[in-house]
Amino acid sequence: CxxxxxxxxxxxxxxxxxxxxxxxxxxxxxxxxxxxSNDWELFFTGEPCSMVVTWTTFSKTESxxxxxxxxxxxxxxxxxxxxxxFVDSGKEKRRMYIHRVTLTGLKPAAxxxxxxxxxxxxxxxxSFTALNNNTSFSxxxxxxxxxxxxxxxxxxxxxxxxxxxxxxxxxxxxxxAYDMHEDNARIGDEFMRQIQSIAAYVPYMTCxxxxxSTYNFSNYRNRFSMPGxxxxxxxxxxxxxxxxxxxxxxxxxxxEFGQELLFKQYNxxxxxxxxxxxxxxxxxxxxxxxxxxxxxxxSDDDQDDCTKFDSYVTPGLEDxxxxxxxxxxxxxxxxxxxxxxxxxxDMVYNGSKEQPYVNPKAPIHIITGSAGCREKTDxxxxxxxxxxxxxxxxxxxxxxxxxxxxxxxxxxxxDDQYGKVIDSIWVVKEKHGFSAxx
Numbered sequence: 001c002x003x004x005x006x007x008x009x010x011x012x013x014x015x016x017x018x019x020x021x022x023x024x025x026x027x028x029x030x031x032x033x034x035x036x037s038n039d040w041e042l043f044f045t046g047e048p049c050s051m052v053v054t055w056t057t058f059s060k061t062e063s064x065x066x067x068x069x070x071x072x073x074x075x076x077x078x079x080x081x082x083x084x085x086f087v088d089s090g091k092e093k094r095r096m097y098i099h100r101v102t103l104t105g106l107k108p109a110a111x112x113x114x115x116x117x118x119x120x121x122x123x124x125x126x127s128f129t130a131l132n133n134n135t136s137f138s139x140x141x142x143x144x145x146x147x148x149x150x151x152x153x154x155x156x157x158x159x160x161x162x163x164x165x166x167x168x169x170x171x172x173x174x175x176x177a178y179d180m181h182e183d184n185a186r187i188g189d190e191f192m193r194q195i196q197s198i199a200a201y202v203p204y205m206t207c208x209x210x211x212x213s214t215y216n217f218s219n220y221r222n223r224f225s226m227p228g229x230x231x232x233x234x235x236x237x238x239x240x241x242x243x244x245x246x247x248x249x250x251x252x253x254x255x256e257f258g259q260e261l262l263f264k265q266y267n268x269x270x271x272x273x274x275x276x277x278x279x280x281x282x283x284x285x286x287x288x289x290x291x292x293x294x295x296x297x298x299s300d301d302d303q304d305d306c307t308k309f310d311s312y313v314t315p316g317l318e319d320x321x322x323x324x325x326x327x328x329x330x331x332x333x334x335x336x337x338x339x340x341x342x343x344x345x346d347m348v349y350n351g352s353k354e355q356p357y358v359n360p361k362a363p364i365h366i367i368t369g370s371a372g373c374r375e376k377t378d379x380x381x382x383x384x385x386x387x388x389x390x391x392x393x394x395x396x397x398x399x400x401x402x403x404x405x406x407x408x409x410x411x412x413x414x415d416d417q418y419g420k421v422i423d424s425i426w427v428v429k430e431k432h433g434f435s436a437x438x
Contacts, residue, residue: 049104049105049106049107049108049130049133050102050103050104050105050106051102051103051106051128051130052081052100052101052102052103052225053065053081053099053100053101053102053103053114053116054098054099054100054101054225055098055099055116055117055123056096056097056098056099056189056192056223057083057096057097057099057117057120057121058095058096058097059097059120060083060085060097061083061097061099061117061118061120061121062080062118062119062120063080063081063082063083063099063100063101063116063118064078064079064080064081064101064116064117064118065078065079065080065081065101065103065114065115065116066078066114066115066116067079067103067112067113067114067115068112068113068114069107069110069111069112069113070110070111070112070113070127071111074113074125075113075114075115077103079101079102079103079104080101081099081100081101081102082099082100083097083098083099083100084097084098084100084222085097086098086218086222086223088181088184088185088215088218088219089181089214089215089218090181090183090184090185091184092184094184094185094186096185096189098222098223098225099116100225101116106130107130108130108131108132108133108134109129109130109131109132110129110130111127111128111129111130112127112128112129112130113125113126113127114126114127114128126200126201127201128200128201128202129165129168131168131169131203131239132240134240135240135241135284135285136240136241136404137239137240138240138401138402138403138404139168139169139239139240139242139401139402140166140167140168140169140399140400140401141167141168141169141170141171141399141400141401141402142158142161142162142166142167142169142170142171142397142398142399143170143171143172143173143291143330143368143397143398143399143400144158144171144172144173144332144368144369144370144371144396144397144398145172145173145174145175145209145293145331145332145333145368145369145371146174146175146209146332146333146335146369146370146371146372146373146375147172147175147176147195147371147372147373148175148176148177148178148191148372148373148374148375149177149178149187149190149191149194149374150178150373150374151372151373151374151376152194152371152372152373153371153372153395153415154370154371154372154395154396154397154413154415155194155195155198155371155372157413157415157419158170158198158371158397159197159198162197162198162201162202163197163201166399167202167399168202168203168239169202169203169205169239170198170199170202170203170204170205171205171206171291171330172204172205172206172207173207173209173291173292173293173330173331173332173368173369174206174207174208174209174210174211174212174249174292174293174294174332174333175209175210175211175212175293175332175333175369175373176188176191176206176209176211176212176220177190177191177211178211178373178374178375179211179212179214180211180212180219180220180223181214181215181218181219185219188219188223192223205226205237205244205246206220206224206226206232206246207234207246207247207248207291207292207293208220208232208233208248208250208293209250209293209294209332209333210250210253210293210294210333212250213250213254213257216257217231217233217250217257220232221233226246230268233248233251233261233265234246234247234248234265234268234269236272236276238285239402240285240402241284241285241286241287241402241404241405242285242287242288242289242402243276243281243285243287243288243289244289244290244291245269245272245273245288245289245290245291245326246290246291246292247265247269247290247291247292247317248261248265248292248293249292249293249294249313249333250293250294251265252294252312252313252316253294253305253312262316266316266320269317269320270320273288273320273321273324273326274324276288276324277324277325277433277434282432282433286327286405286429286432286433287327287328287402287405287408287429287432288324288325288326288327288328288432289326289327289328289329289330289402290321290326290328290329290330291329291330291331292313292317292329292330292331293331293332293333294306294313294331294333295313295329295331295332295333295334295365295367296311296313296314296317296318296329296331296365297311297314297340297343297346297365297385297387298331298333298334298336298338298367299338299380299381299384299385299388299391300334300336300338300378300379300380300381301378301379301380301381301382302334302378302379304333304334306331306333306334307381309346318344318345321363322344322362322363322434322437323434324433324434325432325433325434325435325436325437326363327363327364327408327427327429327432328363328364328366328408328427329363329364329365329366330366330368330398331365331366331367331368331369332367332368332369333367333369334367334369334378335369335370335373335375335376335377335378336367336369336370336377336378336380336391336392336393337367337368337369337370337390337391337392337394337396337398337412337423338366338367338388338390338391338392339365339366339367339389339390339391339410339412339423339425340364340365340366340367340387340388340389341356341364341386341387341388341389342356342357342360342361342362342363342364343362343363343365343387344361344362344363344437346385346387347387348362348386348387349361349362349437355428356389357425357426357427357428358426358428359428359429359430359431359436360427360429361436361437361438362437364427366398366410368396368397368398368412370392370393370394370395370396370397371395371396371397372395372415377393377394377395378393379393380393390412390423392412392414392422392423394414394415394416394417394422395414395415395416396412396413396414396415396416396422397412397413397415398410398411398412398413399411399412399413406428406429406430407426407427407428408426408427409424409425409426409427410424410425410427411423411424411425412424
């Protein structure tokens with residue numbers, strides 16, 4: 001890895017740790033330190049080979065991370081950052097400090113030990129592997145949406161698999177905690193503690209869902225720190241041979257928070273897709289993958305937006321994604337798993353009858369919103385449209401590997417069936433971009 005290659009991403013991480021100290025919130029000393037959200041934020045800056053560590057305290061303290069190469073002298077390096085005050089909008093107006101520290105000069109694919117905090121209190125010791133920024137890297141993802149504080153059924157299996165080193169990145173496609181603002185944001189605190197055994201070890205990348213909308217998405221915007229300058233609402237980043245775009249479908253539904261967000265995101269998306277489709281960029285990272293909470297299509301029996309032909313999301317995004325050759329679209333919101341045939345304009349465009357996902361003629365949609373929450377799983381319409389290829393109401397999550405420039409592998413894990421893989425596909429594309437549809 002050449003860390004001076006200006007195409008390298010800045011890699012940020014929100015690592016999760018928790019110190020359980022019997023001190024009240026009103027006490028001036030630290031009650032808890034937990035690294036929020038392990039959205040190890042991957043984002044490009046002028047300093048590649050870096051990470052951002054994020055955590056929260058209830059008192060104002062120094063922001064410090066001590067770290068070292070795994071196996072070396074412990075904590076031989078120190079980085080300092082700063083904290084911003086977040087005041088929850090609930091009745092109690094609870095105050096918390098969000099800490100962010102940037103680690104620089106990391107060696108790609110090297111393992112590190114770290115802890116965060118200050119002399120007022122330290123987290124447990126955790127480890128992470130800096131992402132490989134080589135374009136031939138084959139990253140492995142776990143992806144899901146709709147994971148709650150109550151009934152987080154898939155969480156234990158995800159924790160174990162993460163700590164076994166099965167994943168390089170986690171994609172949480174909206175809806176956290178159910179809901180982060182509840183009980184004056186204490187549910188948000190507890191949820192962050194719940195996911196620490198995932199988020200402390202791998203990048204935890206996010207997008208907003210409808211359950212984050214309270215107080216204009218303030219808990220989401222403060223607790224997560226994704227790339228770019230949009231308060232984590234939309235952003236893009238590169239990994240291996242993929243360009244990954246995260247977006248907010250909620251701009252189409254919460255117009256009371258400002259219609260300008262809808263236009264700002266659309267203009268940003270168009271510009272980002274234009275850049276990703278420049279021949280020199282698409283040659284290196286041919287896969288364009290999007291993640292957004294509410295799907296364009298679904299066959300659930302709940303009358304949600306995606307069950308309607310005139311979905312709010314579809315006219316806003318479908319033509320844009322099709323015209324710029326988006327390969328794979330990841331969604332959640334529906335508490336089910338559904339794999340679609342390649343679809344555009346409500347019609348199926350398989351690569352062929354025998355091999356539908358080999359050189360498909362339209363984007364491929366995956367809905368993975370059954371990780372587990374208090375609202376349970378959803379029911380399906382017994383008569384789905386032709387684009388519905390596989391459906392399951394089991395609790396579970398999806399695995400994805402961007403193997404190389406021509407192959408992506410996806411499989412669905414059923415937590416109800418003790419980790420059994422119940423569905424899998426290979427997506428094979430010898431050509432990418434708009435012209436690949438013809």
